[in-house]
Amino acid sequence: MSETQLMIPVYKPSLSGNEKAYVNDCLDTTWISSVGSYVDRFESDLARFLGVKHAIAVSNGTVALHLAVHCLGIGPGDEVLVPTFTYIASVNAIAQTGAVPVFVDCRLSDWLVDAEALEAAITPKTKAIMAVHLYGGICDMAAINQVASRHGLHVIEDCAEALGSTTSGRHCGGLSSVGTFSFFGNKTVTTGEGGAVTTNDDALAARMRLVKGQGQSLDRRYWHVELGFNYRMTNICAAIGVAQLERVEELLEKKRELGRSYRERLSDLPLTFQDLDPTTSSSDWLISALLPKDVDRDAFMSRLAAKGVDSRPVFHCAHEMPMYSSLSSSKNFPISTEVSSRGISFPSYPTISTAEFDQVVDAVRHCL
Template structure:
């Protein structure tokens, strides 16, 4: 309680200087549409939990946008992953292949099923899991591959699907950062058995907290819908015939999501324009961006890059913050975390994790804001 009061007090203090007054954060959601009106409608009609018109509207809108027959809203992106794995009957004594360079939720969801996460390295050019390392890590216990489409770039799904088909493995796509990303016209999440999405406050579209699972298989989708609601029969109320979880998305969160997806095309257009401007303004430097394959249309969720090897990333980030521009490190490798620590080296992933930095990427950024970010970054390099 004390920490909360301190945080509120700090928030209310007057800016100390122009940099603090004009501070540019890494991300802010754009909630300038119908979000408030739809939330008030939930309150006025008393439909504030997981039943209501907005949950169905949001699921239908997401399904139409992604191009999938089945979309099920859940309470966040992490439980989306766990639900997917659970409904594929993955559990103790099983192994799931996952990149070590990813947000920790990808790995935690595997561990929560009782299965073992098996780490693979990434490719330097696109920072995504290396299919060659995937093939090398398959054992008789391997049940699934979890490609993670980091920062809006889609993995080499053709190679991954070939490996999965060869070894009869399931594919769970972690699309937390890839809403709006497509490869050769096919949306992220539709290449494998299940796709999962996150709608946290810093994602391309947000529900505050929320997530989504999608599947082409109607039987699998029906099971996920049932299990996310405590395993209650879809036809008989209060009859629970298998283990389930409370992973439901609230009507209020879905209402925000409906308003967000109404404007997703405009949000994506602006984010892509911001990404193009960053690349243009930084082309005279030695930074490296993720490579984008032919046929890829990225959501450009969070503009991230690698600083030159000789540059101290933490010093650069602190210097930028002192100048009123926030940034954040890319993800640390999961195999270096205490609960998953391995002595094995994953040199490419470790290099990316050490040098990577993410820049302000929210749609309300002006071109002038982007130019200021780049100017400050160049000063610190």
């Protein structure tokens, strides 16, 4: 790459709507912390978009997961089933409650948790299943919910990478006991830092609202009725989110068109894209693919970088992490390990220009 050539990034947010105006409104009115009209508006707009009764804004996606697990009453001595192929926050949120994450393999077709493997991993200590929707795909929720129903388990949807993804016309985040979302800067809808929990359960929603605000009674100030946390979203972050949700359909369509273009333009190369159920409409959060087994991924990424194209590997498996390796020392997760070792994500931001996309495609074709 020449000194004057700019690297095409894997992601950058689109902030061309009312984001600046709404943030300036927060500054002008001095409502900059966790109380303000934009928090309420963001929650109601998000709930409406997802088709759920309750959306509760929090400070990031990791605490959204922790809040959900905690408020379901899961803690020390309990087990939660979770795919080993996932971003580490899914697993950390379980461990932070004192519960034990039990790792499960994924499917080679869509890289998502295998419902049959989930059922085989259930023990008398199992209290919940965490279904992680990766890269815009949605897990087989019908099968997972059936497993959970047979064994009396909660289901938590980790939707951090799947806002806007639907299955049979229904949005993720409303397909189980509780859903969680991230609005980090590289997500389809961003608040800078932020997250949310979603549910159709009135009682669970009430408890999560209570606990996210230090356990303070919603009716009596400075009266704290249970252990709580400071997981509140700021009005400034919510203001960005409100502006983003005004454009969410536009952003999703641009990303889906980008995903279609990648698959069409690279269809003759030995790349394997995420293969989803026909009833699923992916948000194409990060367009990702598996490289051939004989390709050195790191070397391939270096060749792309030399041509001005950034990329990133998919996640390492959680069971390989030092703090969790002892939990699965006698288990193998062959599919997750293969996907983790071969997967790569390409530039996937909604404002990528035709020239930039052509540069990416040409680089991939030349370097593979």
